[in-house]
Amino acid sequence: MHICPNHIEPVSCPRGQRDGAAYTAATARAASSSRRAPRVSVRKEYRVAGLAEPISHYTDAVQADGLLFVSGCVALDAEGRLVGDDVVAQTRQVLANVGAILDAAGAGFADVVKVTVYLLDIDDRPRINAVRKEVFGGARPASTLVEVSRLAVPGARVEIDAVAHVAAR
Numbered sequence: 001m002h003i004c005p006n007h008i009e010p011v012s013c014p015r016g017q018r019d020g021a022a023y024t025a026a027t028a029r030a031a032s033s034s035r036r037a038p039r040v041s042v043r044k045e046y047r048v049a050g051l052a053e054p055i056s057h058y059t060d061a062v063q064a065d066g067l068l069f070v071s072g073c074v075a076l077d078a079e080g081r082l083v084g085d086d087v088v089a090q091t092r093q094v095l096a097n098v099g100a101i102l103d104a105a106g107a108g109f110a111d112v113v114k115v116t117v118y119l120l121d122i123d124d125r126p127r128i129n130a131v132r133k134e135v136f137g138g139a140r141p142a143s144t145l146v147e148v149s150r151l152a153v154p155g156a157r158v159e160i161d162a163v164a165h166v167a168a169r
Helices: 025-034 086-106 122-135
Strands: 043-046 061-064 067-073 111-118 142-147 160-167
Touching: 043 122, 086 122, 086 160, 111 122, 122 142
Parallel strands: 111 142
Antiparallel strands: 043 061, 061 067, 067 160, 111 160
């Protein structure tokens, strides 16, 4: 190995690649990381009874290294039917679905550290905020709100995903 003169930042690269070959710092890091053991010590997938079957190749949640990543939920009942015509009724169902997933992992809304809310109409924020306050109580997770042109389920007006801390359970 030598310090390659062909790169902006010093990088050790194999001598056979120093004549203008595309061997960058990113390539060196990728090669190095591919030899490392996986960093996730424990990974567990959750499919929760009573929730609709996912519409694509995903699961309800994945727990890894003390965090629970809850997939985006829309207002579907167990049979996959949309619940509610308005954003408030749909938000209640969405949060009930999120709550069922949290419960399956031994967590609750107080353990949620981050939510992302996707709304068809950003002006619905005050209406769903009241439901959020009811469900989360005094816990105030970090939050992102995004207005979208449509969601994957026709008629859905709101989707919410979440990240919860579930270490040492």
